[in-house]
Amino acid sequence: MKGMLIKDMRLLLNQGKILFLMLIVMAMILSIAGMSNPSFVVSYITIIFSFFTVSTVSYDEYDNCYLFLMTLPVTRKGYVREKYMFGFISTCAAWLIGLVIGTVLMLAENRLSDPLEWVGECTVYILIAWIFVSVILPIRLKFEAEKARYVNLIMVVVCCILIFGGIQLAEYLPDFIVKSGINFLNRLGNTGFLVLAALITAVAVGVSYACSRHIMDRKEF
Amino acid sequence: MLKVNGLVKNYGDFTLNCTLKVEPGQITGLVGENGAGKTTLFKSVMGLISSDGGKISLFGKAPSELSEKEKEKIGAALAESGFSGYLKIKDIIPVLTALYPAFDRERFQTLCDKLKLPLNKYIKEFSTGMKAKLKVLVAVTHGASFLLMDEPTTGLDVMTRNEVLDLLRETMEEDENRSILISSHISSDLEGLCDDIYMIHEGQIVLHEEMDALLNEYGLIKADEKQFAALDKEHILRGKKEMFGYACLTDQRQYYMENYPEMVVEKGSLDEVITMISGGKEL
Numbered sequence: 001m002k003g004m005l006i007k008d009m010r011l012l013l014n015q016g017k018i019l020f021l022m023l024i025v026m027a028m029i030l031s032i033a034g035m036s037n038p039s040f041v042v043s044y045i046t047i048i049f050s051f052f053t054v055s056t057v058s059y060d061e062y063d064n065c066y067l068f069l070m071t072l073p074v075t076r077k078g079y080v081r082e083k084y085m086f087g088f089i090s091t092c093a094a095w096l097i098g099l100v101i102g103t104v105l106m107l108a109e110n111r112l113s114d115p116l117e118w119v120g121e122c123t124v125y126i127l128i129a130w131i132f133v134s135v136i137l138p139i140r141l142k143f144e145a146e147k148a149r150y151v152n153l154i155m156v157v158v159c160c161i162l163i164f165g166g167i168q169l170a171e172y173l174p175d176f177i178v179k180s181g182i183n184f185l186n187r188l189g190n191t192g193f194l195v196l197a198a199l200i201t202a203v204a205v206g207v208s209y210a211c212s213r214h215i216m217d218r219k220e221f
Numbered sequence: 222m223l224k225v226n227g228l229v230k231n232y233g234d235f236t237l238n239c240t241l242k243v244e245p246g247q248i249t250g251l252v253g254e255n256g257a258g259k260t261t262l263f264k265s266v267m268g269l270i271s272s273d274g275g276k277i278s279l280f281g282k283a284p285s286e287l288s289e290k291e292k293e294k295i296g297a298a299l300a301e302s303g304f305s306g307y308l309k310i311k312d313i314i315p316v317l318t319a320l321y322p323a324f325d326r327e328r329f330q331t332l333c334d335k336l337k338l339p340l341n342k343y344i345k346e347f348s349t350g351m352k353a354k355l356k357v358l359v360a361v362t363h364g365a366s367f368l369l370m371d372e373p374t375t376g377l378d379v380m381t382r383n384e385v386l387d388l389l390r391e392t393m394e395e396d397e398n399r400s401i402l403i404s405s406h407i408s409s410d411l412e413g414l415c416d417d418i419y420m421i422h423e424g425q426i427v428l429h430e431e432m433d434a435l436l437n438e439y440g441l442i443k444a445d446e447k448q449f450a451a452l453d454k455e456h457i458l459r460g461k462k463e464m465f466g467y468a469c470l471t472d473q474r475q476y477y478m479e480n481y482p483e484m485v486v487e488k489g490s491l492d493e494v495i496t497m498i499s500g501g502k503e504l
Contacts, residue, residue, distance in 0.1 A: 003320030010312035011305065014343075064302040068356075071267050071297035071369070073289040073320050221269035 004074055004082040005089075008056045012090060015059075016052045020094070023048055024101065031105050038105040039118075043125040045098035046091060050129035053087040057140045067221050076216040080141075084209055087133045095126040120194055127201040134201075134208035142215045222247075222280070222367055222400040223266065229274035230261055237261050237424040240275075243367070243400045248393060250415035250432070251404040252495055258424040259404045260300065263371045266402070267297060279367065293321055296365030298356035300372040306345025310338060310355065321363035329362040336384060350381040357385050361392040368392070370403040374410050382407070386414055408491035412436065418491070422499050430472075439489030440474025441497070443467075448484055459501030470497035 027041040036044075060066050069079070099122050106112040139151045170178055188196060223243040230237040237258040243249045253259050264270045266277060268284030277284055280291055287295075304313050310333060317324045333340060336354045344352065357373050370389070374382045393399055405411050411418060411432075418435060420428035430439075444452055445466035454460075456473035470493070471477055471486075478486045487493075 003316045003318075006319050007305075007308070007312075007316045010308055010316070014309075014312070015307055059305045059307060063306060064299075065305050067264070067269060067299050067302040068297070068304065070269055071292075071295060071299065073292040073295075075287075075289055075292075078289060220271065221264065 001074070001078050001082045001085065003072070004069075004079065005086055008082070008086045008090075011056055011059050012052065016049075019052060020045075020049060020097075024097070027098075028101065028105075038102040038109070038111070039121060041105060042095070042098040042102040042122045043128070045101070046095040046125045046129045047132060049094035050087070050091045050133050051136070053083075053090050053133055054136045054140050056086065057083065057137070058145050061145065070221055076219070077213060080209065080212045080216050083137060083141075083212070084133075084205070087130070087137065091126060091129045091133065095122070095129070098122075098125075117190065120190055123194060124197055127197050130201050131204050134204040138208055138211040138215055141212050141219070223402060224278040225262070225266065225275070226277075227275035228262070228265055228272055228277060230258075230265060230270065231273050232261070235424055237265075238275075239419075239421065239424070239426045241419055241426060241429075243402050245398040245400055247416045248389075248401040248403065248414055250411040250418040251402065251421060252406075252408065252411060252418060252491065253404075253421035254499065257421045259421060260371060261424075262421070263299065263369060263402075263404070266369065267295075293323070293363070294366040295369065296360030296363065296367070297369040298353075298360045298371065298373050299369075300375060303352060303356050304344055304359075306343060309341055309343055311340040313359070314340075317359065317363065323364035325362050325364070329358060332358055332362070332388070349376045350378065353377055354381065354385060354388075357388055361388055364396075366396070366399055368399070368401040368403075370401060372404055372406065374405055374407055382410060386410060389414065408495065412491050420495060420498055427498050428494065434472070435489055435491065435494060437489075438474055439470065439472050439494055440477065441487045441489060441493050442469040442471060442477055442481075443485040443487070444469065448481070452481070452484075459497040459503060461497060461501040468497065468501075470494060470501060 023045050027036070027044045030036040031038060031041050060069055070076070074082070099119070102122065103112065103118070106118065112118060135155060136152060139155070140148050142148075143151055185193065222245050223241075225239060225241040228237065228239055235256075235258070239258070239262060241249075241251075241262070251259055251262070261270070265272055266279065266284060268287065279287065280294065282291065304316075314326060314329065317329070318326055330340075336358065338347075338351055338355055338358070344355065347355065353373060353376070357370070360368055360370070368389070373389075374385055377385065389401060389403070393401065403411070403415065415432045417429065417431050419426050442452070442457075443463075443465065449467040449469075452469070456471050456476060457469045458472060459470045461468045470489075474486055474489065477484065
């Protein structure tokens with residue numbers, strides 16, 4: 001797995017550094033111009049960069065590289081494990097850089113009143129990034145680049161329908177259910193909400209990993 | 222080392238059905254026209270595709286069951302597949318170091334220098350020859366026991382072809398138990414390299430022979446209508462109607478040279494055997 005991690009890191013350094021620099025510059029310009037806030041900077045850098053993790057699959061697929069990679073001392077299981085590990089490491093790195101930039105901007109704007117709340121808020125963004133990776137990675141492993149794009153689009157539409165449908169449904173739900181739901185979230189507090197979000201992310205990553213393993217075990221090269 | 226027993230793989234109308242063996246210390250060649258099933262066989266051997274029947278055993282195990290440790294003993298160079306073109310050789314050196322405990326970094330770098338492979342250039346910018354040399358270099362510098370070479374010399378000029386073949390010869394000399402399974406379109410490459418040869422045609426193995434036997438005992442008889450009618454056909458493998466009469470492939474060249482001195486009996490070559498086996502008819 002170490003060898004494959006180095007390969008993806010090198011790809012990241014060769015191909016992702018320009019993307020990453022562009023993200024930082026864009027986020028900072030938007031923030032300094034007053035068109036966004038520091039929290040946007042962290043979420044923007046972390047979530048957009050998480051897509052690069054998945055794009056390393058495209059590099060493996062491009063020019064039939066998959067065939068050769070699978071002749072290396074890497075099992076199918078090891079390949080999947082490496083992709084999740086790489087996703088974890090690279091999004092953490094992007095998040096940390098985003099967090100530092102965001103914190104500097106917060107300090108410059110004199111808005112950092114509660115550092116713990118700020119870090120907690122930013123932690124939610126990395127959890128969202130991992131959920132993104134969890135959804136997209138199995139799709140990318142299952143489908144070729146072109147098809148995966150359509151599937152991703154369908155997934156976005158499905159998510160929108162679910163969110164919109166959920167909001168609409170809430171209006172028709174009996175009051176006591178909606179109220180108890182809101183009360184539950186209020187009772188959780190910031191820490192509780194973060195723990196709940198972390199649990200949901202852990203479940204999403206776990207399910208996603210199991211799906212990716214299943215897809216990879218059956219993949220024909 | 223490698224045993225392929227009754228392997229079956231179906232792709233629509235195409236069916237691969239073959240049995241093959243690669244012994245320790247041997248270089249085994251695989252020849253066949255485009256679409257004959259060579260790459261399908263190689264993919265099956267590496268466990269990259271599932272099979273519809275038969276059994277493959279590499280190091281005594283099914284390819285899909287090989288552990289990372291066992292895969293370290295394999296060196297593969299596949300046609301039109303390799304490291305991402307967005308990497309440089311200087312990027313893949315640490316990758317190979319991490320993947321193969323036996324990776325000989327110093328030798329790799331020395332050979333890169335010798336074969337004029339730049340360390341600091343994207344692989345996508347390499348010429349066909351440079352890419353081919355790199356693939357073989359990666360396969361032979363980590364002490365692999367089994368090398369799988371799918372068309373390693375295709376599209377290369379004579380000089381580069383010889384460099385690649387010399388690299389394979391040197392690698393074989395290092396370890397007497399090392400084996401190579403190699404496919405090529407260029408018969409002369411295989412004639413000078415292989416100990417035995419398999420010929421695959423429309424998914425079936427149609428010939429297996431020791432290379433020495435093929436070159437020394439096989440022959441091409443050229444006979445006119447009259448000579449052909451009088452010819453003992455017991456040792457004729459294939460025959461083909463030609464402008465002058467008949468061309469016949471035999472694995473008993475000496476017999477026909479001694480008994481039919483008036484006929485032209487040419488020494489066998491891999492090209493002729495391939496042409497006759499795939500284009501000729503059994504008499």
